[in-house]
Amino acid sequence: MIQDVLTIVRKEFMEILHQRGSRRAGWLNIVIVVGLLGIYMPITSGRTWVTNPIGLVSFAWLPLFLVMGIVADGFAGERERHTLETLLASRLSDSAILAGKITAAVLYAWGIAMVSTLIGGIVANFGSDKAPGFVFYPASWLAIMASFSLLLAILVATLGTLVSLRAGTVRQAYQQLSIGFMVLWFGFFIGVQLLPDTTKLWLSSRLETLNLVVVGIGVFAALVIADLALIAAARLRFQRAKLILD
Amino acid sequence: MNDDIAIMTEGLSRDFKTVRALDNLSLEIPRGIVFGFLGPNGAGKTTTIRLLLGLLEPSQGRAQVLGLDTRTQAQSIREQTGALLEHTGLYERLTVEDNLDFYGRVYHMDAAHRRARIQELLEHLGLWDRRKEPLAGWSRGMKQKAAVARALLHSPRLLFLDEPTAGLDPVAAAALREDLARLAETERVTVFLTTHNLTDAERLCRQVAIIRAGKLLAQGSPEELRKRSGGERVEVFGSGFTAELVARLKSHPEVREAELVNEHLLVTVQPGAQFSGITALLVGAGAAVEDIRRGKTSLEDAFLDLVEDKD
Structure with a gap:
């Protein structure tokens, strides 16, 4: 099973790298992202x-945006390019194909976020404020950022896979995902704005008194539960017959 | 199931909502032969392959492939079979070498064996020198060759090939026919082939089946089907062939079909018919007969007879 998952991950990475026509262009794409987020922004800050x-918080959200494009291509891309049926006609199990696709998207997005974070932590020391000594992120912040962005990447990758399993084209999958996230994102802020002032004040006072450690544990637990539930849903939705006939 | 039987289906049916795509298909295909599955577009050929690979579940009936049940042992079936389906199924952003390497890994071929097998197949198909090029720029025929290589890569016991010679030039098509015949004869690989090219089927297949609208119309060797379709084609060259004469010919007891094609007569006579009586009729009606060419009914004729009979 693990060997099969790794085989799919390897193939997905090759396809991601060749998305822009050649392997060199694929690497250049990654270098630009890491250069901008992992070198330019930290060195100017x-x-x-x-x-x-703030730096770590912004990197923690990075996989969300990176994973969407990759995961939309997962099954919808195979269907659009007529490679899905041949893949399904191979000896690979349902679980291996599904896990391989999700793992590849997560590793790509989370990997870029972590590499950018680590490089950023080093190059920030060479910024304009040339103070003596070497500083780095506190280990606890880094661990929280790494875990949060990993759980978030798994959440988006699995959600994207669910959409991609049924979408006819990559564009359709990407649009559905983008619109879904926009509705969630803006819906949250608009919803808060629409609350009565008294409710807002009450919420604000509640937030000030909250224990952040408890909130953090709650968020992590919610993410883990959501990840597991979505993986189970994707496993249920992965049916070879439906994938071929859709 | 007898070990000498590669594929066995019993009353296999598949419905898509209200449409019955495959209706009560019963087949028995021996191991080590090239089997041709023939039928017009939408006859149920692709559905049959999908059912045999366990990609779809039958609505009724059952099927065994290499002694394995398609409902419960589909993954084992897919481990031992290779498939070239409706589309080449190749990742066109990647090179042919990357594609074959991926499928070699899928079938757990070790690195040395995988490399050697890829080189062997690509050299044989004349693609080795272009192994580093992305497939996106390749011609349809070259992609088809690459897809054939992918289907053969892990040396499967059974090959499903959906229109394998589509897009191939005549030389490449002939070479593929030879390869498939050799695989069946020397390595006892069973080849389940769907094709519209009846000449291919006639040259290559030891047994064929003809389906239409999901129903099996006939099964047997190409020779048996030709005989079953009955009749013998006779071309009559000369002059004075009129529509009235064609009508009189059609009513002759020994004539099954007659038509005027490019100013010569094409006559299908009943099996064992003596053509002398027909010649006398033609001459008696004032036609000048210059030449008579008798030929065997081709598989294409038999196919058309069977398919048109059901219209």
Whole structure:
């Protein structure tokens, strides 16, 4: 099973790298993202990039955006390019194909986020504020960021896979995912704005008194549960006959 | 199931909502032969392959492939079979070498064996020198060759090939026919082939089956089907062939069909018919007969007879 998953992951990476026509163009794409987020932004921010949690918070969300394009292509791309049926006619099990596709998207997005984070932590020391000594993110922040972005990447990758399993084209899958996230994102902020002032004040006072450690544990637990539920849903929805006939 | 039987179906049927795509198909295909599955578009050929690979579940009936049940042992079936389906199924962003390497890994071929087998197949198909090029720029025929290589890569015991010579030039098509015949004869690989090219089927297949609208119309060797279709084709060259004469010919007891094609007569006579009586009729009606060419009914004729009979 693990060997089969790795075989799919390897193939997915090759396809991702060749998305822009050649392997060189694929690597260049990654280098540009890492260069911008892992070198340019930290070096212009200087040491505050590692001493202030804002840098890590922004990297924690990065996989969400990186994973969408990859995962939309997962099954819808295979269907659009007429490679899906041949893949399904091979000896690979349902679980191996599904796990391989999700793992590849997660590793790609989370990998870029982590590499950018680690490089950023180093190059921030060479920014304009040339203070002596070397500073790096506190280990606890880094661990929280790494776990949160991993769980988030799994969530988006699995959700995207569910959409991609039924979408006829990559464009359709991508549009459905983008619109879904936009509705969630803007819906949250608009919803808060629409609340009565008294409710907003009450919420604000509640937030100020909340224990952040408890909130953090709650968020992590919710993400783990959501990830597991979505993986189970994707497993149920992966049916060879439906994939061929859709 | 007898070990000498590669594929066995009993009353296999598949419905798509209200449409019956395959209706009560019963087949027995021996191991080590090239089997031709013939039928017009939409006859149920692709559905049959999907059912045999366990990609679809039958609505009724059952099927065994290499002694394995398609409902419960589909993965084992797919482990031992190779398939070239309706589309080549190749990743066109990648090179042919990358594609074959991927499927070699899928079938757990070790690295040395995989490399050697890829080189062997690509050299044999004349694709080795272009192994590093992305497939996106390749011609349809070259992609088809690459897809054939992928289907053969892990040396399967049974091959499903959906229109394998489509897009191939005549030389490549002949070479593929030879390869398939050799595989069946020397390595006892069973080849389940669907094709519209009846000349291919006639040259290559030891047994054929003809389906239409999901129903099996006939099964047997090409020779048996030709005989079953009955009749013998006779071309009559000369002059004075009129529509009235064609009508009189059609009513002759020994004539099954007669038509005027490019100013010569094409006559299908009953099996064992003596053509002298027909010649006398033609001459008596004032036609000048210059030449008579008798030929065997081809598989194409038999196919058309069977398919048109059901219209």
